[in-house]
Amino acid sequence: MSSQPQHPVRVVQLGGLMPFVRSWVAERYAAPALADLDDPAGVEVAVVGGGAAVGAAEMDALPDLRAVVNFGVGYDNVDVAEAARRGIVVSNTPDVLTDAVADLAVLLVLDVLRRASAADRFVRSGAWARGERMPLARDVRGAVVGVLGLGRIGSAAAARLEAFGAEVHYHSRRPRDVAWTHHVSPVDLARASDVLLVLVPGGDGTRHLVDAEVLDALGADGFLVNVARGSVVDEDALVAALEDGRIAGAGLDVFADEPHVPAALLRRDDVVLLPHVGSATTGTREAMGRLVLDNVDAFLERGELVTPVG
Numbered sequence: 069m070s071s072q073p074q075h076p077v078r079v080v081q082l083g084g085l086m087p088f089v090r091s092w093v094a095e096r097y098a099a100p101a102l103a104d105l106d107d108p109a110g111v112e113v114a115v116v117g118g119g120a121a122v123g124a125a126e127m128d129a130l131p132d133l134r135a136v137v138n139f140g141v142g143y144d145n146v147d148v149a150e151a152a153r154r155g156i157v158v159s160n161t162p163d164v165l166t167d168a169v170a171d172l173a174v175l176l177v178l179d180v181l182r183r184a185s186a187a188d189r190f191v192r193s194g195a196w197a198r199g200e201r202m203p204l205a206r207d208v209r210g211a212v213v214g215v216l217g218l219g220r221i222g223s224a225a226a227a228r229l230e231a232f233g234a235e236v237h238y239h240s241r242r243p244r245d246v247a248w249t250h251h252v253s254p255v256d257l258a259r260a261s262d263v264l265l266v267l268v269p270g271g272d273g274t275r276h277l278v279d280a281e282v283l284d285a286l287g288a289d290g291f292l293v294n295v296a297r298g299s300v301v302d303e304d305a306l307v308a309a310l311e312d313g314r315i316a317g318a319g320l321d322v323f324a325d326e327p328h329v330p331a332a333l334l335r336r337d338d339v340v341l342l343p344h345v346g347s348a349t350t351g352t353r354e355a356m357g358r359l360v361l362d363n364v365d366a367f368l369e370r371g372e373l374v375t376p377v378g
């Protein structure tokens with residue numbers, strides 16, 4: 069028997085939505101997964117999660133599609149230009165996750181400087197009990213943190229880090245009206261930084277913005293922290309820089325080919341590796357889910373999105 073609801077289907081689910089979001093969307097709109105859709109006619113809204121790609125092929129499969137509602141502030145998974153050509157609007161989930169992601173960015177900056185994860189491994193391995201000593205770490209106070217992408221999350225992370233006594237520098241294409249020091253390029257920012265904190269959007273415009281030249285400018289005492297998208301960092305260049313001792317270490321929440329992490333990184337004690345958990349708290353993910361529903365409701369009722377991109 070078909071799982072198809074009896075009334076016209078106006079909303080479908082695409083990609084790796086979290087189970088509770090799947091339930092919310094399924095209950096509220098009787099929205100099936102795309103794979104379970106018998107007839108695409110009349111489907112106006114696609115709710116997408118988990119960074120699942122929405123490009124021409126997905127749009128071709130849904131000829132009446134008018135809105136893509138993305139679970140996540142980053143929407144590099146959606147071909148926005150192709151959507152615009154077809155008159156399809158796109159929304160994301162800004163602001164509601166800013167604090168959680170900024171907290172995680174700070175956590176990684178503190179971890180690479182103070183070596184908390186490495187120290188945890190040190191204790192668990194029995195090294196402490198054997199009388200070995202942890203190497204000394206670095207102070208956060210006085211460290212220059214260079215924020216690459218001073219947007220919502222970058223600004224929130226910068227304010228937190230300032231409270232820890234770090235000195236904030238940044239690069240965004242347009243200087244902001246802030247007291248922090250602006251640099252005209254990622255290389256200039258990296259040269260001035262002890263920690264380069266990456267918080268630009270992903271996508272074609274920022275692909276490998278952090279390349280070998282930027283990593284060399286960061287230098288042998290510098291750390292890279294990436295909470296943005298794996299595509300922003302040239303991962304091969306990062307591995308080479310770590311292996312050659314041309315940078316001191318890295319804290320990474322995102323990777324080029326998630327969930328795959330290069331084996332060369334898994335072996336290293338000078339990197340902190342997290343499984344893309346920037347927004348992964350119950351409260352934040354529920355707030356993102358509610359904003360997704362608000363966007364779908366607004367589109368179905370009035371043809372508008374609450375948080376359109378662009």
Ligand code: NAP
Nearest residue numbers: 142217218219220221240241242268269270295296346347
């Ligand atoms: P946002 O407010 O749009 O901030 C992005 C900033 O990047 C802006 O200040 C923008 O300033 C700058 N920027 C864009 N392109 C740039 C370029 N080519 N060179 C230099 N700067 C550039 O976005 P947000 O809400 O802070 O989110 C930032 C990103 O974080 C998201 O897009 C997403 O990829 C990532 N994120 C990750 C997680 C996670 O779980 N790890 C969670 C949430 C978000 P200008 O336009 O002036 O350059």
Ligand code: 8YV
Nearest residue numbers: 117118119139140141142347
């Ligand atoms: C989510 C994110 O993990 O919002 C973003 O851009 O990267 C994270 O909050 C992801 O979008 C979940 O699909």
